[in-house]
Amino acid sequence: MPRVRVVSRNFMEMVAALPAAKLDLLYDRHWTCQAVLRSLPPLGKQYVMRLLYVENAVPVKSLQEWAQPDALSKHQVAIDRLEQLRVILAERKKEVCYRMNPKFQKQLRQALSTGGGPPRDVVSGSIAARTPSLEDLDNYAMKQWESVLLQLVSCASDGPTGPQNSFITKVFQRAGLLSVPNEKESLSITDLGFQFLLMDTNSQLWQLVREYVTTAEDRGTDSGELIGFLLELGFHHVGEAYGVNSLPPALQKVLEELAALGLVQLQKGRSESWYIPTKLASNLSASLSDSSDWQSSEGFVVVETNFKVYAYTSSKLQTEILRCFARLEYQLPNLVVAALTKESVNTALASGISAEQIISFLRKHAHPHVSQRIPVVPETVSDQLRLWETDRNRVELAPAYFYDDFPTMDIYEAVVAHARDLGGLLYEDASARRLVVRADLHEDMRMFIRKQSSGTAAQRR
Amino acid sequence: MARNPTDDVSQVVLLLDVNPFFWGADAERLNGSVGITFDQYFQHALMFLNGILLLNHTNKIVVIATGSSTCGFLYDSTATENISESITSKGKTKSQESRSELITQSMQEFVSKEEEAVKANPDSSKVQYSNFSGSLAMALCYIQRVLREPLPHPQPRILCLQGSPDAPYQYISVMNSIFSAQRNGIPIDACVIGNQHSAFLQQASHITGGIYMKPPQPDGLFEYLMMIFATDLFSRQFLQLPRPVGVDFRASCFCHKKTIDMGYVCSVCLSIFCKHHQTCSTCGATFSKSNLTAITGMKRKAPPS
Numbered sequence: 106m107p108r109v110r111v112v113s114r115n116f117m118e119m120v121a122a123l124p125a126a127k128l129d130l131l132y133d134r135h136w137t138c139q140a141v142l143r144s145l146p147p148l149g150k151q152y153v154m155r156l157l158y159v160e161n162a163v164p165v166k167s168l169q170e171w172a173q174p175d176a177l178s179k180h181q182v183a184i185d186r187l188e189q190l191r192v193i194l195a196e197r198k199k200e201v202c203y204r205m206n207p208k209f210q211k212q213l214r215q216a217l218s219t220g221g222g223p224p225r226d227v228v229s230g231s232i233a234a235r236t237p238s239l240e241d242l243d244n245y246a247m248k249q250w251e252s253v254l255l256q257l258v259s260c261a262s263d264g265p266t267g268p269q270n271s272f273i274t275k276v277f278q279r280a281g282l283l284s285v286p287n288e289k290e291s292l293s294i295t296d297l298g299f300q301f302l303l304m305d306t307n308s309q310l311w312q313l314v315r316e317y318v319t320t321a322e323d324r325g326t327d328s329g330e331l332i333g334f335l336l337e338l339g340f341h342h343v344g345e346a347y348g349v350n351s352l353p354p355a356l357q358k359v360l361e362e363l364a365a366l367g368l369v370q371l372q373k374g375r376s377e378s379w380y381i382p383t384k385l386a387s388n389l390s391a392s393l394s395d396s397s398d399w400q401s402s403e404g405f406v407v408v409e410t411n412f413k414v415y416a417y418t419s420s421k422l423q424t425e426i427l428r429c430f431a432r433l434e435y436q437l438p439n440l441v442v443a444a445l446t447k448e449s450v451n452t453a454l455a456s457g458i459s460a461e462q463i464i465s466f467l468r469k470h471a472h473p474h475v476s477q478r479i480p481v482v483p484e485t486v487s488d489q490l491r492l493w494e495t496d497r498n499r500v501e502l503a504p505a506y507f508y509d510d511f512p513t514m515d516i517y518e519a520v521v522a523h524a525r526d527l528g529g530l531l532y533e534d535a536s537a538r539r540l541v542v543r544a545d546l547h548e549d550m551r552m553f554i555r556k557q558s559s560g561t562a563a564q565r566r
Numbered sequence: 567m568a569r570n571p572t573d574d575v576s577q578v579v580l581l582l583d584v585n586p587f588f589w590g591a592d593a594e595r596l597n598g599s600v601g602i603t604f605d606q607y608f609q610h611a612l613m614f615l616n617g618i619l620l621l622n623h624t625n626k627i628v629v630i631a632t633g634s635s636t637c638g639f640l641y642d643s644t645a646t647e648n649i650s651e652s653i654t655s656k657g658k659t660k661s662q663e664s665r666s667e668l669i670t671q672s673m674q675e676f677v678s679k680e681e682e683a684v685k686a687n688p689d690s691s692k693v694q695y696s697n698f699s700g701s702l703a704m705a706l707c708y709i710q711r712v713l714r715e716p717l718p719h720p721q722p723r724i725l726c727l728q729g730s731p732d733a734p735y736q737y738i739s740v741m742n743s744i745f746s747a748q749r750n751g752i753p754i755d756a757c758v759i760g761n762q763h764s765a766f767l768q769q770a771s772h773i774t775g776g777i778y779m780k781p782p783q784p785d786g787l788f789e790y791l792m793m794i795f796a797t798d799l800f801s802r803q804f805l806q807l808p809r810p811v812g813v814d815f816r817a818s819c820f821c822h823k824k825t826i827d828m829g830y831v832c833s834v835c836l837s838i839f840c841k842h843h844q845t846c847s848t849c850g851a852t853f854s855k856s857n858l859t860a861i862t863g864m865k866r867k868a869p870p871s
Contacts, residue, residue: 147574147801176804
């Protein structure tokens, strides 16, 4: 799933775009160093490991010798990435040398020899007994996340809107998933919003988190600190309580908002409160790495060749997502039966969802019983979906100029030939001496026609 | 190899040679100076394992100890996650800090068990060798189990840290393991610390497409491990790695388990013997003596230069 990578890489690009001083501050903690290491492309990771115990600066040429000659482009990508993230620092003496960022080097060496240790102290004793079981925590995370997405969906279906969390609505608006309401229109879901619904959880999360971090600056939270915390969150152990009080006050507020997204669960005791990271938080950092998507979600959809879709779900969210592109026929306690009809798919296409997105959604969420089948989505269905999409693009509009009234056939033919050479000829009618040419070539055509007619005029004279 | 990995998620099975006859007090008398003490060797291996787990969120490691007569699992990163959870419920601290401790602890248990096993069965002819075939087979079984789990699974590879010399009597079982590793596309990497090259491991890495290396300076073991053996299968497509200089393809005979350059091969089942036999002990085919002398006579002639 390339989209996950694009989105998560965007997040690391945001990290790379931090000013050098802030980035170095981030490398003061070895958790962020480890998270950054894991986010690197595979070759980059290897280079870090190789340079970890090298004290001197290494000339570019020696680094190049590590890679095979035909993999130099990959090598360069890795080196650039390392330099962007200030993992290696360039030194320009006689030739360019690279030295590893001493802070990063120190932290990683320590991590390597000790194996790390927990990022923050686990709240112990009486509280541990009150932490929820892993299963409860998963349910909590999923429920929380679904309610976030339902907010988006409820704007789409104009149905009864549930309790709106203004923070989440703001993030959605900021990401362009919800339109900003004005006098004429109320809050409504945008094209991007529809596409967003069909993405997988990790890319959805990353997109929201990214928007969230960009808004953080406006509200006075230090983005460096926030990014550091988000990267660190992945190393927390799922299902264990960590004390809130040890965090700086700015992050304490952040935690409440992360809890709204389902990344952590907050619990309050009498004197102190603590937070428990959920599976979503650990998945977040796992998907940070460049490797292909590494998540196994339980599928629930069976698509049949007769365009029927059986979805074994009782989740309101999944039903709403299905409703985006399929006509619901009936709903049983644990099963939704829907059909892909021309009308339903056309509505989806009209709201900006592409046929490919629908197919990939159906494929990704395929029920285990059919996920081994090749292809997962029957070809008749996927082909028909694509045909419906191309149906919409039958007529293509292109601005153009219409030329007629040519004095002689010779001039006309020369002009047609010229237009064809330029690749802009859209229509010609030799008997009536007319042609239509793309608008962007008009200046060129006019010059040519003028030259032609003056040339023939001179000849005639 | 059949599969081309698309990501760097790896499952590393480390075969750690802990043969007391190699590492022990009178090892120097037996094998000559190794250049690295067992303590260093063990520390380097632990740091290497930390490094592997550091590289990717989903990397998995398994450590198998190879003793002189036994072998056993020391550590499994997937299983210990559950163990550590039970530890924390008692309020103790846990996590990777305890990983090294866990491995050290199970190593001590293993060594004491090994000691008993050696005492119980003092067969001095075999003890100076490691039970390499046993641990290799264990590693393959483990990987087989991982591969049978539903997708996606990590890219498996085996790394042998070998010190003690090859045991000729294990030839057949080792070769069989190597071929099944080849069939499953599992590369076997080998890092040899002892004084002589290991023909088994040379063949293993040659056949399975792994890396064979005998570090010239064994006390810098960690650097070799990080530079070369930490490379995941995906990155290996793009990096320059040490190429084999030469492979010792010599076989051991089936009858006396001796390593031989030249011998007799059964024309039916390809079993190898160092002496002429009336019948093949593997498949039971009978050989006639008369043809043989003629052929061996021809073979002995010096090749025209």
